[in-house]
Each structure stands twice: as structure tokens, then as C-alpha cells.
Amino acid sequence: MSANTLSLTLQIWRQEGPNTTGAFETHNVSGIPDDASFLEMLDVLNENLIEAGKIPIEFPHDCREGICGTCGVMINGRAHGQEKGTAVCQLHMRKFNDGDTIAIEPWRATAFPVIKDLVVDRSALDHIVASGGFVSAPTGTAADANDTPIPKEVADSAMDAAACIGCGACVAACPNSAGQLFTSAKLWHLNSLPQGQPERFRRTEAMVDTMESFFGSCTNHGECSEACPKEISLDFIAYMNRDYVKSKVFNRKLASQK
Amino acid sequence: MTETATLDSKVPEGPMAEKWDNHKFKIKLVNPANKRKFRILVVGTGLAGSSAAATLAELGYDVEAFTFHDTPRRAHSIAAQGGINAAKNYQNDGDSVHRLFYDTVKGGDYRSREANVHRLAQVSVDIIDQMAAQGVPFAREYGGLLDNRSFGGAQVSRTFYARGQTGQQLLLGAYQQMMRQVGLGKVKLHTRMDMQELVMKDGEAVGIVCRNLVTGEISSHSGHAVVLATGGYGNVFYLSTNAMSCNVTAAWRAHRKGAFFANPSYTQIHPTCIPAADEFQSKLTLMSESLRNDGRIWVPRDPDEKRIAADIPEAERYYFLEEKYPAFGNLVPRDVASRNAKTVVDQGLGVGPLKNGVYLDFAESISRDGLDKVWERYSNLFEMYERITGEDPRETPMRIYPATHYTMGGLWVDYNLMTTIPGLYAAGEANFSDHGANRLGASALMQGLADGYFVLPYTIGDSLAPKLGTAPVSLDDEVFIEAETEVRDRISKFLSIKGTKSPDYFHRELGKLVWNYIGMERDQNGLEKAISEIRALQEEFWTDLRVLGGTDTINSSLEKAGRVADFFELGELMARDALNRAESCGGHFRSESQTPEGEALRNDEDFAHVSAWQWIDENTPQVEHREQLDFVEVPLTQRSYK
Numbered sequence: 001m002s003a004n005t006l007s008l009t010l011q012i013w014r015q016e017g018p019n020t021t022g023a024f025e026t027h028n029v030s031g032i033p034d035d036a037s038f039l040e041m042l043d044v045l046n047e048n049l050i051e052a053g054k055i056p057i058e059f060p061h062d063c064r065e066g067i068c069g070t071c072g073v074m075i076n077g078r079a080h081g082q083e084k085g086t087a088v089c090q091l092h093m094r095k096f097n098d099g100d101t102i103a104i105e106p107w108r109a110t111a112f113p114v115i116k117d118l119v120v121d122r123s124a125l126d127h128i129v130a131s132g133g134f135v136s137a138p139t140g141t142a143a144d145a146n147d148t149p150i151p152k153e154v155a156d157s158a159m160d161a162a163a164c165i166g167c168g169a170c171v172a173a174c175p176n177s178a179g180q181l182f183t184s185a186k187l188w189h190l191n192s193l194p195q196g197q198p199e200r201f202r203r204t205e206a207m208v209d210t211m212e213s214f215f216g217s218c219t220n221h222g223e224c225s226e227a228c229p230k231e232i233s234l235d236f237i238a239y240m241n242r243d244y245v246k247s248k249v250f251n252r253k254l255a256s257q258k
Numbered sequence: 259m260t261e262t263a264t265l266d267s268k269v270p271e272g273p274m275a276e277k278w279d280n281h282k283f284k285i286k287l288v289n290p291a292n293k294r295k296f297r298i299l300v301v302g303t304g305l306a307g308s309s310a311a312a313t314l315a316e317l318g319y320d321v322e323a324f325t326f327h328d329t330p331r332r333a334h335s336i337a338a339q340g341g342i343n344a345a346k347n348y349q350n351d352g353d354s355v356h357r358l359f360y361d362t363v364k365g366g367d368y369r370s371r372e373a374n375v376h377r378l379a380q381v382s383v384d385i386i387d388q389m390a391a392q393g394v395p396f397a398r399e400y401g402g403l404l405d406n407r408s409f410g411g412a413q414v415s416r417t418f419y420a421r422g423q424t425g426q427q428l429l430l431g432a433y434q435q436m437m438r439q440v441g442l443g444k445v446k447l448h449t450r451m452d453m454q455e456l457v458m459k460d461g462e463a464v465g466i467v468c469r470n471l472v473t474g475e476i477s478s479h480s481g482h483a484v485v486l487a488t489g490g491y492g493n494v495f496y497l498s499t500n501a502m503s504c505n506v507t508a509a510w511r512a513h514r515k516g517a518f519f520a521n522p523s524y525t526q527i528h529p530t531c532i533p534a535a536d537e538f539q540s541k542l543t544l545m546s547e548s549l550r551n552d553g554r555i556w557v558p559r560d561p562d563e564k565r566i567a568a569d570i571p572e573a574e575r576y577y578f579l580e581e582k583y584p585a586f587g588n589l590v591p592r593d594v595a596s597r598n599a600k601t602v603v604d605q606g607l608g609v610g611p612l613k614n615g616v617y618l619d620f621a622e623s624i625s626r627d628g629l630d631k632v633w634e635r636y637s638n639l640f641e642m643y644e645r646i647t648g649e650d651p652r653e654t655p656m657r658i659y660p661a662t663h664y665t666m667g668g669l670w671v672d673y674n675l676m677t678t679i680p681g682l683y684a685a686g687e688a689n690f691s692d693h694g695a696n697r698l699g700a701s702a703l704m705q706g707l708a709d710g711y712f713v714l715p716y717t718i719g720d721s722l723a724p725k726l727g728t729a730p731v732s733l734d735d736e737v738f739i740e741a742e743t744e745v746r747d748r749i750s751k752f753l754s755i756k757g758t759k760s761p762d763y764f765h766r767e768l769g770k771l772v773w774n775y776i777g778m779e780r781d782q783n784g785l786e787k788a789i790s791e792i793r794a795l796q797e798e799f800w801t802d803l804r805v806l807g808g809t810d811t812i813n814s815s816l817e818k819a820g821r822v823a824d825f826f827e828l829g830e831l832m833a834r835d836a837l838n839r840a841e842s843c844g845g846h847f848r849s850e851s852q853t854p855e856g857e858a859l860r861n862d863e864d865f866a867h868v869s870a871w872q873w874i875d876e877n878t879p880q881v882e883h884r885e886q887l888d889f890v891e892v893p894l895t896q897r898s899y900k
């Protein structure tokens with residue numbers, strides 16, 4: 001802990017609505033303690049703006065603990081800023097220097113239209129989940145949980161994938177705005193567990209097809225995993241591709257049996 | 259003023275262990291073919307709301323779900339770290355439904371309804387089965403079976419967890435189950451929709467009015483029943499561990515329409531949070547209390563101590579919980595741990611630059627179990643701590659301090675989870691819940707999912723069945739027109755004040771009053787002051803508020819203004835409730851009522867009841883109604899963790 005304070009120049013994207021053009025606006029803030037979080041720095045700016053009679057900046061945030069996936073902005077061109085494995089709500093000002101100029105923009109992706117200022121619409125991700133990102137186990141039908149032992153390694157690996165917070169940084173960081181990392185993480189979470197087997201190939205095909213209807217294609221840049229606040233592994237994309245090919249064969253075979 | 263009108267809790271007759279089964283048999287059922295004729299509005303899609311919406315849709319009801327979040331997956335439930343309890347007895351350590359029931363009633367300091375708690379313990383086992391079937395990656399042992407930990411005061415290992423992200427994994431499970439129904443067209447999902455008003459007709463709940471947070475559009479929605487699963491009100495304190503958007507508005511609007519609000523002063527202060535660093539602090543971060551299993555809590559004995567923690571010899575450290583409570587040590591319940599931390603900080607023994615914390619030290623467990631083992635258990639918490647404070651808990655002890663975390667109070671509900679408004683239900687943290695005056699760790703997730711999966715989907719049929727053949731009230735009905743007008747007027751009012759101070763300013767100032775007077779320790783003088791000071795600040799709010807921007811777009815200041823306005827009214831009621839309850843119990847500690855050792859001293863003679871408050875009007879204080887609590891299975895004893 002220290003008691004240093006920072007003065008900063010912020011270049012922030014302002015945009016009234018989805019159908020208007022936006023532009024950068026420059027603001028200065030000073031006296032920001034370096035123990036403050038990046039979002040608390042924006043709070044200070046907004047309080048200053050309100051005091052000056054100007055409309056505050058809309059930015060997405062909620063838990064401020066790096067778990068809900070609501071926050072997310074480009075900081076100097078990088079999704080969630082320069083700190084590895086850190087969502088912007090967990091980025092602290094001690095990582096910046098007094099006098100810095102910081103550019104702040106919303107996620108940029110066709111599938112994530114800007115709603116206002118730094119807030120974008122990420123509902124495409126929900127559509128992917130609704131198309132197959134679940135296990136069909138209606139309430140009340142489950143057998144005793146310990147009837148299905150799961151090797152610790154399998155559960156741990158599923159958990160690694162399930163840790164995704166759905167912030168969309170992967171899409172924002174990708175030059176093609178691809179949704180592969182998000183989709184593959186959900187697929188591996190469910191496809192690797194015994195509970196996920198019956199629907200494995202149906203799920204894979206449905207989710208990948210839905211993904212492709214919203215997002216660009218993956219050309220293996222790997223920027224997604226770099227930007228991911230939960231450091232979700234690129235391996236899941238390889239597993240997804242493998243399962244997708246299998247699912248095409250498997251699902252066609254099933255279809256022909258009908 | 260206290261009314262004697264009795265509140266009918268609808269607790270079924272019969273032996274405790276059979277009540278729930280008997281009740282399920284006796285309540286009215288809706289035949290499967292008729293279920294689709296009933297529209298149910300579920301407001302809130304956290305654990306309680308998502309699980310309810312998914313299950314109701316699976317049963318065949320026509321469900322519409324509402325959340326102000328951009329997606330249901332972001333509800334505050336996502337942040338729960340530690341785990342979820344269930345009486346599975348997988349560890350063969352003597353756990354049972356009865357023990358979980360007993361622990362919860364006792365932990366709640368005998369201020370909860372026995373029958374509800376017993377049902378909660380009963381269905382807890384089904385929750386784990388259900389969530390495992392959804393693919394929740396619970397922690398496992400090498401043999402492949404589910405792992406458990408003991409958590410916050412429990413003497414058995416009954417807590418299931420998924421790394422340090424249990425809430426996330428459970429919420430994703432329930433969210434996915436609901437999204438399946440969304441994909442099937444059985445749940446109509448409305449995101450970024452903020453419920454602003456409850457609509458009533460002939461004394462029954464018939465719908466809601468929402469504001470679309472993107473377009474500003476005001477819309478009405480009509481149903482045969484309304485379920486509020488809108489979470490807790492801890493943000494009345496401004497600084498809390500809750501997500502920034504948690505608020506009381508949905509419940510409060512219902513309260514103003516006639517739903518009694520129960521035990522508002524029962525709030526839980528969590529002992530292990532990261533202390534505030536500066537005045538810009540916007541929220542406090544919880545460090546899961548599972549850390550208390552391996553961390554030892556202490557402060558230096560010397561208030562002028564200048565050395566770093568590692569250089570302070572054992573003899574000069576004050577392990578205050580271990581010394582005062584040898585049997586439970588660092589695992590005493592939350593309220594006890596919190597109050598003791600406050601005591602040592604008030605004595606000037608606090609640590610850190612602002613002297614506003616106590617140490618939580620892992621040195622001993624690291625040397626006992628090895629760094630790898632400790633890291634495996636807590637890596638994500640350690641990393642989170644380091645990110646926030648810049649300090650590594652492997653090298654220097656964490657600094658922690660209590661913060662508001664959970665609200666046991668909420669809308670009063672009967673055994674069916676119905677509020678005092680027919681057709682209006684409350685589930686999860688939004689109801690006054692099964693936790694009495696204090697919630698045990700890992701029991702909120704359990705209660706939210708119990709309500710949503712296993713209770714509400716059955717009990718709701720009881721009020722629906724008689725409505726068969728009736729259509730939901732038309733949106734052209736004057737009750738909807740009037741409610742929409744009320745909402746619009748309120749919004750215009752915020753914009754028209756054109757004062758000088760932001761909603762956040764008022765929220766912060768209100769939070770200070772609530773924390774200082776209605777926080778960890780309360781007394782008559784402070785509570786009386788709270789009432790008058792909250793009122794004065796509230797008056798300033800309505801004359802000097804500044805909300806800029808328009809109504810037809812995202813406008814966080816406008817959203818915030820509405821929430822803060824309701825927090826003012828709630829804050830005052832919390833003070834009145836705390837004042838009325840001249841005893842200490844659980845999280846409600848009145849300094850006038852304590853044992854010689856400084857423990858909460860209950861007064862069962864006069865206060866073994868639920869206080870449920872009825873709204874009258876803006877100018878008349880709420881009226882208190884009482885539900886007497888009987889303790890048949892778990893005899894009343896003074897809690898002692900010595």
C-alpha cells in the first residue's frame with residue numbers, strides 16, 4: 001500500500017447511441033490514489049462531470065470483483081488493459097504512472113454493437129448458450145450426485161473451462177471478432193463431464209453453428225486467450241474443432257437412422 | 259404502534275419431519291395440461307429466479323423472466339465464493355437433515371420459523387443432485403466423489419464447493435437450465451428491464467411495470483402470479499460486498515403496495531473483507547470465510563506496534579478469537595467474529611495504514627501443510643487479494659475487516675413463500691428467509707436454490723388453481739395505466755429537481771449513517787439519531803439532487819436515483835425496527851442487551867417473534883405486526899461459542 005496519487009489524461013470514447021457516430025473526448029483527472037481501481041478512477045471522473053453539469057460517461061460494471069463479466073473496455077488498445085489475467089474492475093491505478101495518457105474505448109466487434117459510450121450489447125453470447133450450452137436435466141429427475149464419480153482431473157479440467165465469465169474480451173481482442181474461445185470453453189466444460197455425454201454432439205453442432213451466425217472465423221491468432229481475464233486456454237478451441245468434425249458425422253448418422 | 263392482527267404463516271400441522279410431505283399432498287395442484295394457461299412473471303434471475311423460472315417452465319407454466327442485467331448470468335449470485343451446504347452426510351461425520359436444521363435454527367439465534375428451516379434442510383440434498391446433474395463442476399476427491407469442507411462455524415463437513423467460485427458455477431448451472439427453456443420458447447426472457455412498480459387489482463398482484471434500461475421505454479406486463487427473486491438490500495450501507503447494482507427497489511415497491519417487510523434490521527456483517535483503502539472506495543471485497551479454516555486471526559498487542567507482521571514475536575500477538583473462544587477459535591459464527599474484530603480495532607489495535615483491519619495469517623498452515631496445498635485451496639482468493647492490495651498473502655498476512663454482506667430481512671412470506679399480497683411471492687435473499695437473525699455460511703445459495711427449485715414451483719399452484727379459466731388482467735386496464743403514470747411521474751421528478759449533488763453523493767452519505775448507527779452495534783440513542791439524520795438527508799435529496807441526461811437512453815444516474823430514494827425509506831425502517839427490538843440477537847446487537855462476556859443477549863420472553871412492517875403512507879410510519887415463533891424441536895438456549 002502506498003499513498004501516491006496520479007494525474008492522468010483520459011481519451012474516452014463517447015457515443016450517444018447505437019445509430020450515432022462516436023468520437024474520443026479528452027478529460028483530465030488528478031489526485032487519484034494509486035490504491036484506487038480503474039473503475040473508481042472513472043467514478044471520480046463522473047462525479048467531476050456531474051459537478052460541472054456534464055453528462056457522465058456510461059461504462060459497464062457490476063461486481064467489481066472480476067467474476068460477473070460485466071466490465072470490459074479497451075485500454076490503450078488492449079481488452080481489459082495490459083495486466084494479464086485481470087478484468088478491468090480488478091485493475092488498479094498503481095499499474096499506471098503519473099502523467100500517463102490513457103485511451104479508453106468500448107469493445108469493438110460487429111456482434112457487440114455499442115449501446116452508449118463504453119457499453120455494448122453482448123446478447124449474442126446468450127444465444128449461443130440457449131442453442132445448446134446446457135445439460136437437459138429437468139428439476140427433480142437427478143440421481144444421487146455420488147452415483148456418478150468423476151475423476152478429480154476431469155472435474156478440474158471442466159472447472160478450468162467453466163471459469164469463463166462471459167465478458168467478451170476474447171471477441172474484442174480477436175482481429176476477426178471470433179467467438180471461439182467463449183464457445184469452446186462452454187463446450188469443454190459440458191462435453192468433458194459424464195453428465196454432458198448424451199447431448200455432446202448435438203450441443204457441439206448447435207453451439208458452433210449459432211456462434212458462426214454471429215461471429216467471425218478463427219484464424220488462430222491466439223489474442224483471445226492473451227486477453228482473457230480468466231486465462232482460458234486455447235486448447236479448448238482445438239477440442240471444439242475435433243468434436244465439431246465428429247458431431248457432423250455423428251449427427252448425420254443419427255439423422256439417416258430416422 | 260403495534261397491531262395484533264395475526265399473520266398466518268400457513269405452517270402445516272403434524273410432526274416436523276412430515277410437514278413438507280403432508281403439505282405437498284394437501285395443497286391444490288394445477289393439472290399438467292392446464293399449467294400452460296397460467297402466466298407467471300419471475301422478476302430477478304439470480305439463483306432463486308433462474309432456478310424458479312427454469313423449473314416452472316419445465317412444469318409447463320408460461321413464464322416470463324425479468325432482469326435489469328444485460329444477461330441473467332451476471333446476477334449477484336455469481337460472486338458467492340465459499341460453497342453451498344447440504345445434509346448429504348457424504349463425509350460420514352454425523353450430519354443429517356436434523357443436524358442441519360438444528361444448526362440453522364441455532365445459528366439464526368432462534369429468530370426463524372422452524373418449519374421452513376426444516377424443509378430447507380430436507381431439500382438441501384436434492385439441490386446437490388440437481389446441480390451435479392446440470393454439470394456443475396463441484397470439487398472432487400481423487401476417488402471421484404464429491405469433496406466437502408467445513409464452513410463458518412459448522413462442526414461437520416457439509417459444504418460443497420467449486421474452487422472459490424461456487425456461486426458462479428451454481429448460477430451458470432441454473433442460468434443454463436433456464437436458457438434451455440428460453441431456447442425452447444418456454445421462458446420469455448427480458449434483459450435490461452428494471453421493475454419499477456408492482457401492479458395490483460382488487461388486492462391481488464396482477465403484474466409489473468418496467469423501464470427498459472436501454473430505450474427508456476416504460477412497459478406493463480401482466481400475469482397470474484408475480485415472483486420477486488430480486489436479491490438483498492445490503493447496498494443500503496453504500497459500502498458492502500454486494501455487486502454495485504444490488505438494490506431494494508423491487509421489494510420496496512411491493513412493500514409500498516402492501517407487502518409486509520420483515521425484520522429489516524437483521525443484516526449480516528461478514529468478518530473477512532478487505533478494509534477500505536481510501537475515500538474513493540466504491541465497494542468492499544469479500545475474502546471467503548473458508549479462509550478462516552486455515553488462517554489465524556490476530557492483532558499486535560501493542561497499539562503502537564510499528565514492525566511488520568513477520569517480525570512480531572508470538573508472545574506479542576493477540577489471537578483474540580482463539581483466546582476468547584477456545585472451542586471454536588477462528589471458526590466462531592460471523593457476527594461473533596465481526597464484533598470481536600471491531601472491538602480490537604476500536605481499541606486502537608488495528609493494522610494497516612489506516613489501522614482499520616486485523617491480520618488473517620497463513621504462515622502456520624503453510625508451514626504445516628506446505629505452500630502447494632494451501633495454494634491449491636485458495637489460489638484464486640490469494641491472487642484476488644494481491645491484485646487489490648498489492649500484497650502477497652503467502653508472504654505477509656492478509657488484512658481483513660468486517661463489511662455488510664447479506665440481509666436476512668426482506669419481504670415477509672408464509673410457508674408457501676407468498677407475501678401478504680395474494681399472488682405475490684418472494685424467493686431467495688429477497689424474502690425474510692430462513693436464516694433468522696443470522697445466516698450461517700454457505701446457506702444462502704442453499705436457500706435460493708431450495709426456494710427456486712423445490713419449494714415455489716409446488717406451492718405456487720395453491721394460489722393459481724382457483725384462477726383456472728381467468729385471463730391475466732388486460733394491459734389496457736386502468737390499474738396498468740395508473741401504475742405506468744406513477745413510474746413516469748417519479749422519473750420526471752428526479753430529473754426536475756436540478757440540484758447540485760449526484761445520486762452517488764447521497765448514497766455515500768446515507769451509507770455512512772446506516773453503517774455508524776445501524777451497523778455492527780446499535781443503541782437507542784444512535785438509532786434515534788439515525789432516524790432524524792436519515793430524514794434530514796432525505797429532504798436534501800429531494801431538493802438538491804442532480805440527475806443529468808435523458809430518459810430515452812441508458813442513464814445510470816437516473817437508475818441510481820430511484821434506488822437511493824428507496825434506500826432512504828428502507829434505512830429509516832431499519833432504524834425503527836432495530837429500535838423496537840430492544841434485545842440482541844444474531845446480527846442485531848443492541849449494546850444495551852449483552853451478557854457479561856459481551857455476547858448478544860436475547861430476550862425470548864418479549865422478542866421471540868418476527869416483526870413484519872406494513873406500509874401506510876408517506877406521512878405515517880409503518881405499523882408493526884408480529885408473527886410469534888415457537889421453538890418445539892430446537893429448544894431455546896443462549897448461544898455460547900466459548
Ligand SMILES: Cc1cc2nc3c(=O)[nH]c(=O)nc-3n(C[C@H](O)[C@H](O)[C@H](O)COP(=O)(O)OP(=O)(O)OC[C@H]3O[C@@H](n4cnc5c(N)ncnc54)[C@H](O)[C@@H]3O)c2cc1C
Pocket residue numbers: 301302303304305306307324325326327330333334335336337338339340341342343424425451452453454487488489490499500501504505507508544663664685686687688699700701702703704706
Ligand atoms: C461476495 C459474496 C459472497 C457470497 N458467498 C456465499 C457463499 O459462499 N455461500 C452462500 O451460501 N452464500 C453466499 N453469499 C450470499 C449469496 O450469494 C446471495 O445471498 C444469493 O446469491 C442471492 O441470490 P438471489 O437469487 O436471491 O439474488 P441475486 O443473485 O442478487 O439476484 C437478483 C436478481 O434480481 C434482479 N433484479 C433485482 N431488482 C430488480 C428489478 N427491480 N428489476 C428487474 N430485475 C431485478 C437482478 O438483475 C438479479 O437477476 C455471498 C454473497 C456475497 C456478496
Ligand code: FES
Pocket residue numbers: 060061062063064065066067068069070071072087088089090165
Ligand atoms: S465488474 Fe464484474 S467482472 Fe468486472
